[in-house]
Amino acid sequence: MGLRHLARRGSAPATRTLAGLPGGIVTRRRGRGSEPEDVRLWSEGDDRRFIDRNATARTGQLHVRTHHDERDRAVVLLADFRPSMLFGTRRALRSVAAAEALALLGWRIAADGGRVGLAVAASGAPTVLRPAGGERAMIAVTGALAQAHADALGAESGSPARAEPPLEATLGLARSLLPAGGHLVIASALDDPGPGFDELLTLLAERIAIRLILVSDAFERARPPGFYPFALADGRRGTALPTAAGPAGESAEARLADYARRGIAGVRLDVETGPEAYAPLMERLDAVL
Secondary structure, X not given: OOOHHHHHOOOXXXXXXXOOOXXXXXXXXXXXXXXXXXXXXXXXXXXXXXXXXXXXXXXXXXXXXXXXXOOOOEEEEEEEOOHHHOOOOOOOOHHHHHHHHHHHHHHHHHHOOOEEEEEEEOOOOOEEEEEEEOHHHHHHHHHHHHHHHHHHHXXXXXXXXXXXXXXXXXXXXXXXXXXXXXXXXXXXXXXXXXXXXXHHHHHHOOOOEEEEEEEXXXXXXXXXXXXXXXXXXXXXXXXXXXXXXXXXXOOHHHHXXXXXXXXXXXXXXXXXXXXXXXXXXXXHHHXXX
8 A cells, every 4th residue: 555656656647547538537438349359149139230240150150249448458466475485585575576566556557547456376275356446446456465465474384395386277367357358467486387387378478468577586696606594484494505596597587588479578576676666667567558
C-alpha cells in the first residue's frame, strides 16, 4: 500500500482514468468491442450479425465470433514465493523485491483503468485472485501478497528442507484467469522452475503477452571466491562452496536474451536497489503491456 505514491510518478493526471473509457464516471459500455476474443458454436439467442462465416464454412455448423473492448486490459501478476525465493543478502529477500515490483506495476495498471489479478506460487496451496478493476482490486492484491508471503515464511520456519515445487502448475493456473489478449507478468528468479516450465511458457507466449521480472540478488551476480557458512530453517548448519549462478552458470542477461528470442520481454530486478529504482523499470514494463 505504501508504494502507491511511487507508482503515480511519471503518470500525468490526464493519462489516468477511473474506467477503461474516457471520463471519470463509470458507465456501461456499448457495442461488442472490436478485438476478437473467441469463436464458438452458435446457440439459441445469439445475434446472427456475429456469425463467423469462415468457421461456419469450414465446419458446416454455425459459429459466432465474440469480441471484447481493446481498451479493457487484464493483467495477472504471478509472484514466486517458493522456498528458493526466501533468500537475500542485501536489503530484502528476493521474494519481497518481487512483491514490491508487482505492487508498483499493479497500482499503475489500476490507475489507468486496467484489471489486475494475482497468482502466487508457494510450497503450499497457490493464492489466486481473478482480474478486477479499481482501487479495491489492488487493495485485495496487496493484502493477498502480504498474507501469502507471511504464510510462505511460516511454512519454512522450523520445517525440514523440502523439494522445490515446480512453477509450471501455477503458470497454467494464472493462464486460466486471463481472457484472450490478456497479459501475464512473472516475478521470479526462475530457480528450478520445473522440467516443463520453458516449454509451457513458450506455448503460452503464442496466445497471451508474457513479461518477465527476473529477480537477482547481488550475491548471485558477484561474490568473492571461497567457502561460506550457512544455516537452514531446520537448524542444520554447514559450509558450502557455491557454484556458478544460474543453470550452467548462465547470467541474468543471457537468460533474458534467450526469453526475448521467444517473444517474452523482461527486465532484471536488482534486489539491493529498492523500490525507488524499481519504479522506472515498472513504468517501462507498463508501456509494453
